[in-house]
Amino acid sequence: MTMSNWPSPGFIPTTEELNRLERDLRFHPSPVANPRTLTAEQVAAFNRDGYLKGIRIFSPQEMAGIREYFDELLARTLAAGGDSYSISTAHLRYGRVYDLLTQPRIVACVKDLLGENVVAWGSHFFCKMPGDGKRVSWHQDASYWPLTPSKAVTAWLAIDDADAGNACMRFIPGSHVLGHLTYTLSENDEANVLNQTVAGAEQLGEPVLVALKAGEISIHSDLLLHGSEANQSARRRCGLTLRYCAADVRARLGWNAKGVIVSGRDESGHWSNPARPETE
Numbered sequence: 711m712t713m714s715n716w717p718s719p720g721f722i723p724t725t726e727e728l729n730r731l732e733r734d735l736r737f738h739p740s741p742v743a744n745p746r747t748l749t750a751e752q753v754a755a756f757n758r759d760g761y762l763k764g765i766r767i768f769s770p771q772e773m774a775g776i777r778e779y780f781d782e783l784l785a786r787t788l789a790a791g792g793d794s795y796s797i798s799t800a801h802l803r804y805g806r807v808y809d810l811l812t813q814p815r816i817v818a819c820v821k822d823l824l825g826e827n828v829v830a831w832g833s834h835f836f837c838k839m840p841g842d843g844k845r846v847s848w849h850q851d852a853s854y855w856p857l858t859p860s861k862a863v864t865a866w867l868a869i870d871d872a873d874a875g876n877a878c879m880r881f882i883p884g885s886h887v888l889g890h891l892t893y894t895l896s897e898n899d900e901a902n903v904l905n906q907t908v909a910g911a912e913q914l915g916e917p918v919l920v921a922l923k924a925g926e927i928s929i930h931s932d933l934l935l936h937g938s939e940a941n942q943s944a945r946r947r948c949g950l951t952l953r954y955c956a957a958d959v960r961a962r963l964g965w966n967a968k969g970v971i972v973s974g975r976d977e978s979g980h981w982s983n984p985a986r987p988e989t990e
Contacts, residue, residue, distance in 0.1 A: 853906055885934055
C-alpha cells in the first residue's frame with residue numbers, strides 16, 4: 711500500500727511499482743580483501759552464508775540508555791495511534807536514531823562487507839510486544855526496496871534480548887545466492903507483519919535461530935531469506951533494523967532522499983545526505 715505522502719522518502723512502493731523497475735537482484739560478494747574490524751573469516755562466512763550474528767556493539771550500560779529512549783519513543787507512537795511496528799525511516803525524524811544509524815562501530819563492520827563508500831538509508835523498529843501473535847513470514851528484503859544493484863545489508867540491533875522464547879529471527883543460510891525468489895502476496899493475512907511470503911523456504915535449507923543479547927547485532931544480505939515466529943511469550947522482543955548499501959547503488963522512487971553518507975564518498979551525488987534532525 712502506498713502512503714498518502716507519496717513520493718516522500720518514507721513511502722512503501724507497491725508490488726506493481728517495484729516490478730516496473732529494472733533491478734539487478736544478484737548477490738555481489740564482499741569486495742573487501744583486508745577487513746579492519748571484522749576478520750577475514752567473518753567476511754568469508756558472510757559471502758558463504760549471507761549473514762553474521764552475535765557482534766557486540768553496545769555495553770549493557772549503553773543499552774540501558776538506548777532502551778529507555780526507545781521506550782519513550784514507543785509510548786509516544788502508541789499514544790498518537792500508531793503501533794509497535796510504525797516507527798520507520800526514523801533517522802529522518804529523530805536525532806538519536808540518526809546517531810544509531812551512523813554509529814561508527816556499526817559502520818566499521820558494514821564497511822568490511824560493502825567497501826569503503828557506504829550509505830546508510832533505513833531505520834525501522836520491529837517491536838514484538840508480549841503475546842503479539844504476529845509472525846514475520848519468510849521473505850527477502852530486496853523484494854521491498856527500489857534499489858539496484860543488490861549490494862545492501864541490514865544490521866539488526868537487539869534492543870531487548872532476543873531468543874527462541876520471544877521469537878528471534880531465523881535465517882536460511884546460503885539462500886542469498888539463489889537470486890530473487892518467487893513470493894506470494896499475503897496482504898489480507900492479519901497475522902503476518904509483512905505482505906509477502908516465500909513459500910517452501912525451509913526446503914532451501916535448515917533454518918538458523920539468531921539469538922542476540924541486547925546491544926549485539928546481526929548483519930544479513932538483502933537477499934537472505936529470513937523471518938520470525940509470533941511472540942507468544944510474556945517478554946517483549948524489539949530490534950532496530952539499520953539499512954546500508956554501497957554508494958554506487960541507485961535508489962529509485964525518491965528513496966535516494968533517505969541516504970546518509972557514512973563512509974567514503976558518493977562521487978555521483980545521487981544520495982541526498984540529509985543532516986541530523988534536531989528532534990530527539
